[in-house]
Amino acid sequence: AFYGPVIHSLSTPDHDVEILPSALLVVSPQGVITAFHKDVKAGDVESLVDTKTTTLHHLSPSQFIIPGFIDTHNHAPQWAQRGLGQGQHILDWLSAITFPNEARFQDPAHAKRIYSSAIDGFLQQGITTASYYGSIHPEATNILADLVLEKGQRAFVGKCNMTRNSPDYYLDDSIEQSLKDTESCIAHIRQIDPDGILIKHVLTPRFAISCDPECLAGLGQIAAKNPDLPIQTHFNEAEQEITATRELFPQFESEADLYSHYGLLTKRSILAHCCYMTPYEFDRLKELQCGVAHCPISNMTVGGGFMAAPIREFMNRGIKVGLGTDSGGGFSSSMLDAMRMAMVASHAREVESKGTDKGLKIEEAFYLATLGGAEVCCLEDKVGNFEVGKEFDAAVVDWSRDGVMTMVEPEDGLETVFEKFVMTGDDRNIVGVYVRGRLVREVRC
Ligand code: GUN
Ligand code: FE
Numbered sequence: 001a002f003y004g005p006v007i008h009s010l011s012t013p014d015h016d017v018e019i020l021p022s023a024l025l026v027v028s029p030q031g032v033i034t035a036f037h038k039d040v041k042a043g044d045v046e047s048l049v050d051t052k053t054t055t056l057h058h059l060s061p062s063q064f065i066i067p068g069f070i071d072t073h074n075h076a077p078q079w080a081q082r083g084l085g086q087g088q089h090i091l092d093w094l095s096a097i098t099f100p101n102e103a104r105f106q107d108p109a110h111a112k113r114i115y116s117s118a119i120d121g122f123l124q125q126g127i128t129t130a131s132y133y134g135s136i137h138p139e140a141t142n143i144l145a146d147l148v149l150e151k152g153q154r155a156f157v158g159k160c161n162m163t164r165n166s167p168d169y170y171l172d173d174s175i176e177q178s179l180k181d182t183e184s185c186i187a188h189i190r191q192i193d194p195d196g197i198l199i200k201h202v203l204t205p206r207f208a209i210s211c212d213p214e215c216l217a218g219l220g221q222i223a224a225k226n227p228d229l230p231i232q233t234h235f236n237e238a239e240q241e242i243t244a245t246r247e248l249f250p251q252f253e254s255e256a257d258l259y260s261h262y263g264l265l266t267k268r269s270i271l272a273h274c275c276y277m278t279p280y281e282f283d284r285l286k287e288l289q290c291g292v293a294h295c296p297i298s299n300m301t302v303g304g305g306f307m308a309a310p311i312r313e314f315m316n317r318g319i320k321v322g323l324g325t326d327s328g329g330g331f332s333s334s335m336l337d338a339m340r341m342a343m344v345a346s347h348a349r350e351v352e353s354k355g356t357d358k359g360l361k362i363e364e365a366f367y368l369a370t371l372g373g374a375e376v377c378c379l380e381d382k383v384g385n386f387e388v389g390k391e392f393d394a395a396v397v398d399w400s401r402d403g404v405m406t407m408v409e410p411e412d413g414l415e416t417v418f419e420k421f422v423m424t425g426d427d428r429n430i431v432g433v434y435v436r437g438r439l440v441r442e443v444r445c
Contacts, residue, residue, distance in 0.1 A: 001026045001049045003040065004059025007066050007418055008370070008385040015367035019414050024048055025065070027392040031437030036388050062400035064414065066366075067385050068128025068393040068433065069335035070373025071325050073232070073272040073293035076144055076157075077102045077111075077135040078328020079118035086331075090238045090303040091209075094166075098328070102135045102160075103170040111140035112147070119151050122327075123441045125334050126395035126430040129373070129383060131156040131232055131270055131293070131324075133204050136172055138181040142188045148199055149192055152440040154393065156230050156270075156377065158204030159185040163215045179218040186226070198436070200230060202270070207234040208245050208258055220263025230377065231264050232293075235271035238303065242276060256284040265290050268378055272324060275299055275309045282317055291320035291376030294368065296341040298329035308345030312357035315364070322373030323365075336425055339365035362422050396432035397421055401443075 006023035010016045018038075024045055026035040037048060049056050059065065078098065085097040105111045122130055132148075132155055134141035141159040148155045161178045162171055172178035186201040193199045203219050205211045211219075223231055236242060236255050245255060252258040259265050267289035274285070274292045285292070292314055299308040314321040323342060327333045347359035360368075374384025383393045399408045399417055407424075408417055421429060433441040 001054050002057045002059065002065055003042075003045050005064035005414055006386065007064055007414070009067070009363070009367040010385065011371060011380075015364050015371070017363040017366055017418070019418060021414050025386060025392070026054065027437045029437070031391050031435075033386055033388050033390050033392050036386055059396070060398070060400075062408075063396055063398045063431070064417070065394050065396055066126075067370040067383065068395050068435065069126050069369050070322060070377065070379075070384065071122065071127045071130040071327070071335060072270055072291070072322040072373045072376045073295050073324025073326050074122070074130045074132050075326070075328040076115055076118050076132045077105050077140070079114050079121065079333075081328055082333065083331040085302055088302060089240045091240055091244065093303045093329070099166050099170045105135035105137050105140040108139050108143060111135075111137070111143045115140075115144045115147050119147055119153055120441075121333055123151065123153060123433050124427050124430065125336075126427070126433055127153075127333075127335060128393040128395070128433060128435045128440075129154040129377065129379065131158075131202060131230070131377060133158055133160050133206070133232065136160050136162050136170065136178075136181075138185050141185050145185075145189050145192060145199055145201075152198070152435050152438050154198045154379075154383070154435050156200050156202035156232070157185075157189065158202035158232060161205045161215055161219060162210040163212045165209050175212055175215045175218065178215055179222070182219065182222060186222075186229070196228070200228070202230040202232050203264075204231075205233050205264065207237075207241065208249060208255070209241065213249075213262070216259075216262035216264065223263055223266065227266075227268075230268040230270060231266065232270040232272065233259065233264065235259070235274050236276045236281070237273035238275065254278060254281055254284075256281040260284065260288060270376055272326065273299060273309060274314070275307055277310060277313075282313065282319065286317055286319050289320070291322065291378075293324040293326075293376060294321055294342060295324040295326035295330060295338070296345040297332055297338055298326035300341065300345055301331060302329045308342075308349065310349065310357065311342060311346050311360065312349065320372070320375045321368060322376035323368045334427060335369045336422065339369050339422060342368060362419055366422060392434055392437045394434045395430050396434075397425065397429050398431045399425070399429055401428050401431065
């Protein structure tokens with residue numbers, strides 16, 4: 001059980017944030033939240049918790065608890081290339097920086113070393129759930145899944161399918177082999193986490209440019225046979241990519257038609273970027289209940305169209321949307337950075353739309369990083385906030401730590417502290433991370 005300040009998003013239409021100075025969260029040994037008392041006097045805490053069976057953690061006066069962050073779009077093999085290739089357009093950046101780097105995951109020792117560091121790095125940022133693209137290599141992808149499970153993160157892990165339009169050194173051997181490797185990675189995850197408690201395989205056609213039609217069709221068949229599996233791809237990211245896709249698939253009017261033709265747009269689809277959207281495509285994503293992984297950092301710096309997605313319109317239309325670091329293309333692995341860049345980019349869109357598409361408020365950015373991400377991953381019944389019955393995925397924030405967030409004044413209320421954390425905090429302020437009630441990262445204060 002945890003007693004102290006708790007902050008989380010509510011599933012209200014306005015995505016209100018609930019800021020509770022003296023809350024008590026009770027978590028079962030299985031990691032499920034069994035009680036959430038929202039206003040408890042210090043003297044009453046012991047009467048609400050069976051301290052014989054439950055350890056009671058009193059947060060220190062400089063701490064508060066938030067739900068763990070949900071990174072809806074993340075390339076694990078790009079961990080060591082973050083920040084490289086600034087300003088390049090997507091296809092040039094893939095050829096120059098990304099494919100040579102991802103090809104190195106052919107070597108299992110390399111995969112172990114980089115993936116281990118990457119997962120530690122994301123947990124350090126308070127990311128309790130991540131949707132990972134792997135490389136094309138099944139062995140490395142299985143290593144990624146093993147390490148995620150060992151370190152206790154919640155994740156989707158996908159072997160990336162690439163059957164064309166990349167150099168021979170970074171290409172699946174054949175379409176058939178690509179699909180076989182996918183099946184074997186699915187089987188591996190079902191073996192190590194049979195009930196899908198923490199990990200699921202995510203079908204991961206990199207994007208249509210990398211996949212032959214037969215590959216997309218094969219993945220669509222796997223999706224139909226395994227309706228529990230999520231699907232992820234890059235969608236309407238940049239003009240260069242959209243033009244190349246059109247040339248390869250002239251029979252489709254839009255990427256929405258293309259991916260839905262192959263059975264890849266379902267309520268479990270996580271579509272990264274979605275920067276360029278027609279009214280028809282907005283309607284299709286809404287009808288098909290697809291989720292959007294909004295990645296403002298990469299959109300504005302690398303690979304993208306240097307134009308962030310129409311976030312306000314997704315929200316107005318009730319299309320599920322969360323945030324992604326797009327770590328790799330995104331130079332930062334911090335969800336706080338993604339939240340801040342989402343706000344910056346949304347304000348640029350407000351100006352561009354002459355005030356129609358309002359910029360994001362802090363509460364909305366926070367919602368996107370937590371509960372919105374859970375909805376995109378179809379995990380909103382399990383995580384995203386602290387409703388009773390959900391699993392306890394959380395970060396403990398401490399504003400007294402050395403870091404940039406040092407200017408908390410004695411008279412600041414919790415609302416102000418929260419605002420300062422979102423706008424000026426960083427991973428030095430994240431001192432504890434829990435997934436399913438298990439402490440997966442701790443910094444001793
Ligand atoms: N499109 C296809 N592959 C990628 C990738 O690795 N990063 C980004 N940002 N876009 C892509
Ligand atoms: Fe990406």
